[in-house]
Amino acid sequence: MNTHIHVGTGPGAYDVRVGHGPLRELAGVPAVAAASRVAVLHAPRLRDTAARAAALFAGRGLRPTVIELPDGEQAKTADTAARCWGTLGQNGFTRTDVIVGIGGGATTDLAGFVAATWLRGVPWIAVPTTLLGMVDAAVGGKTGINTGAGKNLVGAFHPPSAVLCDLDALGTLPAADYTAGLAEVVKAGFIRDPTILDLIEADPEGARSPHGPHTRELVERAIRVKAEVVTQDLREQGPREALNYGHTLGHAIEKCEGFTWRHGEAVSVGMVFAAELARLAGLSDDTVVRRHRSVLDAVGLPLRHPGGRWPELLDAMRVDKKARGNTLRFIVLDGIGRTRVLADPGPDRLAAAWARVSG
Numbered sequence: 028m029n030t031h032i033h034v035g036t037g038p039g040a041y042d043v044r045v046g047h048g049p050l051r052e053l054a055g056v057p058a059v060a061a062a063s064r065v066a067v068l069h070a071p072r073l074r075d076t077a078a079r080a081a082a083l084f085a086g087r088g089l090r091p092t093v094i095e096l097p098d099g100e101q102a103k104t105a106d107t108a109a110r111c112w113g114t115l116g117q118n119g120f121t122r123t124d125v126i127v128g129i130g131g132g133a134t135t136d137l138a139g140f141v142a143a144t145w146l147r148g149v150p151w152i153a154v155p156t157t158l159l160g161m162v163d164a165a166v167g168g169k170t171g172i173n174t175g176a177g178k179n180l181v182g183a184f185h186p187p188s189a190v191l192c193d194l195d196a197l198g199t200l201p202a203a204d205y206t207a208g209l210a211e212v213v214k215a216g217f218i219r220d221p222t223i224l225d226l227i228e229a230d231p232e233g234a235r236s237p238h239g240p241h242t243r244e245l246v247e248r249a250i251r252v253k254a255e256v257v258t259q260d261l262r263e264q265g266p267r268e269a270l271n272y273g274h275t276l277g278h279a280i281e282k283c284e285g286f287t288w289r290h291g292e293a294v295s296v297g298m299v300f301a302a303e304l305a306r307l308a309g310l311s312d313d314t315v316v317r318r319h320r321s322v323l324d325a326v327g328l329p330l331r332h333p334g335g336r337w338p339e340l341l342d343a344m345r346v347d348k349k350a351r352g353n354t355l356r357f358i359v360l361d362g363i364g365r366t367r368v369l370a371d372p373g374p375d376r377l378a379a380a381w382a383r384v385s386g
């Protein structure tokens with residue numbers, strides 16, 4: 028049985044379907060009914076799944092175009108988007124035609140961005156195949172690409188028409204990518220749903236496996252957190268900023284390390300940094316910091332950066348989307364399960380928090 032988790036309200040609302048085999052429902056997504064053409068954008072390792080999706084559409088009388096993207100973060104570039112626009116143009120894609128993104132978060136971010144920009148917006152369907160994609164990236168309509176200046180600096184809010192999460196896909200995911208996805212699951216636990224933390228702490232080994240006893244519950248709980256937040260605040264006017272917990276430093280690490288760190292790994296260090304910052308600002312205590320370190324460490328996520336790049340990282344943090352003018356703004360915890368904004372913590376506190384997570 029697939030679980031349906033509802034996101035949004037009104038005409039733009041959609042379902043996230045979680046279970047075993049929801050890909051079979053692809054051709055039944057309402058947006059497909061009006062389409063004549065469908066473009067299937069996929070990560071290289073998802074070639075077979077993309078071929079199956081294309082066959083499914085062809086069987087319904089649609090004309091499929093399959094576009095293989097570069098792997099992972101390399102897909103999130105203006106060049107890749109331009110290549111996709113070229114193919115859509117050659118194939119006469121109109122506003123009722125549909126784009127499907129199959130792969131991890133990088134793939135669905137790019138596919139969603141192409142859908143947001145082609146003809147100023149066409150429907151798209153996300154088929155996330157990583158843990159991180161299912162619990163976070165494919166849900167909520169943030170789409171985008173990186174630029175030389177940093178992570179996700181060009182993009183659009185463009186919610187999908189449906190999100191299909193086939194838990195069976197997680198079986199082929201490399202362990203390190205599965206673990207990286209757990210960072211966003213843990214994030215959901217700290218910002219809104221502490222039961223997630225309890226489940227992971229009770230059985231960290233189980234949490235590290237796609238076949239663990241609580242895998243499905245963890246996935247669904249994290250999706251529900253995301254769904255509730257983005258339903259409340261799609262365009263990040265306030266509450267949605269909570270989902271950026273750990274990302275201010277996390278994105279800076281990704282940029283400064285030339286995207287050699289996995290997103291989840293960088294966010295893991297970013298969450299410990301945010302917890303240290305909150306403690307130094309008197310908003311939180313040692314127990315909360317210790318809980319960050321213990322739960323992230325228990326699942327094999329990094330707690331530190333090797334160090335030595337602080338000025339560069341600080342500069343990268345200044346283009347964070349939560350910054351306002353010269354003011355850096357961080358999401359910190361206001362107790363477990365609640366968040367608040369810490370604006371302008373000051374250079375000394377920032378350096379002190381960095382010292383606690385580097386070297």
Ligand SMILES: NC(=O)c1ccc[n+]([C@@H]2O[C@H](COP(=O)([O-])OP(=O)(O)OC[C@H]3O[C@@H](n4cnc5c(N)ncnc54)[C@H](O)[C@@H]3O)[C@@H](O)[C@H]2O)c1
Pocket residue numbers: 070071072098099100103130131132133134136156157158159160163164165166167168169170179196197198199200201204207208211289290291
């Ligand atoms: N839009 C959002 O709201 C949002 C939220 C969180 C993260 N993100 C973005 O998501 C990206 C990270 O996503 P990710 O962790 O999924 O990384 P990813 O997309 O780079 O995928 C990780 C690796 O797993 C491979 N892969 C994917 N599915 C597989 C499968 N089933 N079997 C085997 N290999 C598979 C990919 O090809 C890639 O090599 C970052 O760019 C991040 O910025 C976006």
Ligand SMILES: O=C(O)C(=O)C[C@@H](O)[C@H](O)[C@H](O)COP(=O)(O)O
Pocket residue numbers: 163167169178179211263267268270271272274348
């Ligand atoms: O959906 C959101 O909002 C998030 O912040 C979720 C994050 O996990 C995600 O990495 C997002 O892409 C970051 O957004 P950005 O606006 O900081 O680029």
Ligand SMILES: [Zn+2]
Pocket residue numbers: 163211274290294
């Ligand atoms: Zn993230």
